[in-house]
Amino acid sequence: MNRLIEIYRKEERLVIGLMSGTSVDGIDAALVRIRGKGLDTKIELLEFENFSYDDHVRERIFELFEPSTSTVEKICHMNFLLGELFAEAALKIIKKAHMSPNNVDLIGSHGQTIYHIPQIIEDLSYRIKSTFQIGEPAVIAERTGIVTVGDFRVRDVAAGGDGAPLVPYTDYILYRNPENTIALQNIGGIANVTVLPAACGVEDVMAFDTGPGNMVIDEVVKRVTGGVLKYDKDGHLASKGRVNSQLLDELLKDEYFVKRPPKTTGREYFGASYVDRLMERAARLNLDKCDLVATVTALTAKSIANSYRDFIIPLYKIDRVIISGGGSYNKTLVRMIKEYLPEMEVMTQEDMGFNSDAKEAVAFAILANEAINGHFNNIPKATGAKHPVVMGKICM
Ligand SMILES: Nc1ncnc2c1ncn2[C@@H]1O[C@H](COP(=O)(O)OP(=O)(O)OP(=O)(O)O)[C@@H](O)[C@H]1O
Numbered sequence: 001m002n003r004l005i006e007i008y009r010k011e012e013r014l015v016i017g018l019m020s021g022t023s024v025d026g027i028d029a030a031l032v033r034i035r036g037k038g039l040d041t042k043i044e045l046l047e048f049e050n051f052s053y054d055d056h057v058r059e060r061i062f063e064l065f066e067p068s069t070s071t072v073e074k075i076c077h078m079n080f081l082l083g084e085l086f087a088e089a090a091l092k093i094i095k096k097a098h099m100s101p102n103n104v105d106l107i108g109s110h111g112q113t114i115y116h117i118p119q120i121i122e123d124l125s126y127r128i129k130s131t132f133q134i135g136e137p138a139v140i141a142e143r144t145g146i147v148t149v150g151d152f153r154v155r156d157v158a159a160g161g162d163g164a165p166l167v168p169y170t171d172y173i174l175y176r177n178p179e180n181t182i183a184l185q186n187i188g189g190i191a192n193v194t195v196l197p198a199a200c201g202v203e204d205v206m207a208f209d210t211g212p213g214n215m216v217i218d219e220v221v222k223r224v225t226g227g228v229l230k231y232d233k234d235g236h237l238a239s240k241g242r243v244n245s246q247l248l249d250e251l252l253k254d255e256y257f258v259k260r261p262p263k264t265t266g267r268e269y270f271g272a273s274y275v276d277r278l279m280e281r282a283a284r285l286n287l288d289k290c291d292l293v294a295t296v297t298a299l300t301a302k303s304i305a306n307s308y309r310d311f312i313i314p315l316y317k318i319d320r321v322i323i324s325g326g327g328s329y330n331k332t333l334v335r336m337i338k339e340y341l342p343e344m345e346v347m348t349q350e351d352m353g354f355n356s357d358a359k360e361a362v363a364f365a366i367l368a369n370e371a372i373n374g375h376f377n378n379i380p381k382a383t384g385a386k387h388p389v390v391m392g393k394i395c396m
């Protein structure tokens with residue numbers, strides 16, 4: 001029988017979700033048991049691991065983000081190399097679960113975003129938005145023998161959306177609550193929020209990127225330590241510094257923070273050139289290392305809090321904020337968010353007994369499951385798409 005029909009007919013599927021985010025720390029792989037579809041989806045996380053990139057691979061991925069260091073040859077090659085690494089991650093997670101590829105029905109792979117242009121560019125007579133994820137799903141299907149769904153974002157972009165954020169759809173399925181309004185705040189390279197009003201329908205879900213998450217902090221830490229540190233572990237450096245309010249206020253005037261949702265951003269906006277300009281301003285103000293790290297940590301915290309005050313609180317009273325992503329381990333950042341939002345209960349996924357790191361990989365397993373069911377899996381209100389679509393390209 002056609003393998004796709006066989007998978008389609010199953011009531012329960014074993015699905016692997018693969019994700020590499022904007023921080024480029026590694027490939028998250030989650031093995032999930034999924035029953036049902038849409039609002040009836042039930043999941044059980046069976047296995048999870050983050051497979052770190054080695055430093056050389058990470059550097060080569062970073063080269064692709066910058067037009068000055070990227071080439072078509074490097075992109076062409078890395079698309080296939082990452083396909084191999086994603087396939088390897090899938091096979092390792094299967095082995096860790098003491099299973100074989102034959103037991104697994106499906107892989108949902110996000111890939112690696114290397115460029116994202118959510119603003120409309122007028123070209124010829126077309127109005128073009130674009131986004132680009134690599135990590136060839138055909139290679140994953142070939143190496144694992146498992147039907148692989150990849151390249152999710154582009155269909156939403158084709159329908160007029162930003163192709164992001166996509167996790168709000170799975171947040172809606174998994175976290176909606178009849179009594180409480182919940183804000184799910186992810187702090188990865190970029191920070192994004194999903195607001196699930198109490199007893200919401202899918203049309204009530206609000207979601208957008210609030211701005212930088214760890215991206216600016218990581219880059220500043222790399223520069224002030226001469227590359228010795230790659231991130232501010234547990235927020236240690238920031239905890240020793242003092243926030244410079246002059247620089248913070250200047251940074252918060254950025255037009256991205258003023259723009260109303262739906263909106264998304266990425267490394268093209270808050271990456272290396274943004275930090276070049278920021279370092280120049282910091283030098284003029286004579287800021288020491290720890291004060292600078294404290295100030296950019298406050299930038300993430302305050303831009304999150306301001307997003308709530310400007311765009312969410314006028315519409316909904318938030319009962320609980322649940323933080324996920326690597327930023328939830330930065331104690332200084334979490335402390336600052338709590339200080340800037342004193343009226344809210346702020347907790348982390350770990351406080352709730354969940355695995356914060358696995359959240360996005362699990363989301364791509366669910367999005368793949370929806371695709372196989374022919375179920376719409378974007379939220380037009382969050383991405384700005386003109387209508388719901390089924391995202392994901394299927395490699396048999
Ligand atoms: N113990 C820790 N202390 C401080 N920061 C941490 C810690 N652990 C991870 N991080 C931060 O989290 C980042 C990785 O976060 P995460 O894996 O959620 O990002 P991502 O998924 O790549 O990004 P995105 O969600 O934007 O795609 C690291 O680059 C680092 O800055």
Ligand SMILES: CC(=O)N[C@H]1[C@@H]2OC[C@@H](O2)[C@@H](O)[C@@H]1O[C@H](C)C(=O)O
Nearest residue numbers: 022113116164165166167190192360
């Ligand atoms: C284009 C792209 O890769 N965007 C990512 C990025 O990382 C966080 C934020 O910006 C979010 O909008 C999105 O990822 C998550 C997984 C999402 O789509 O929900």
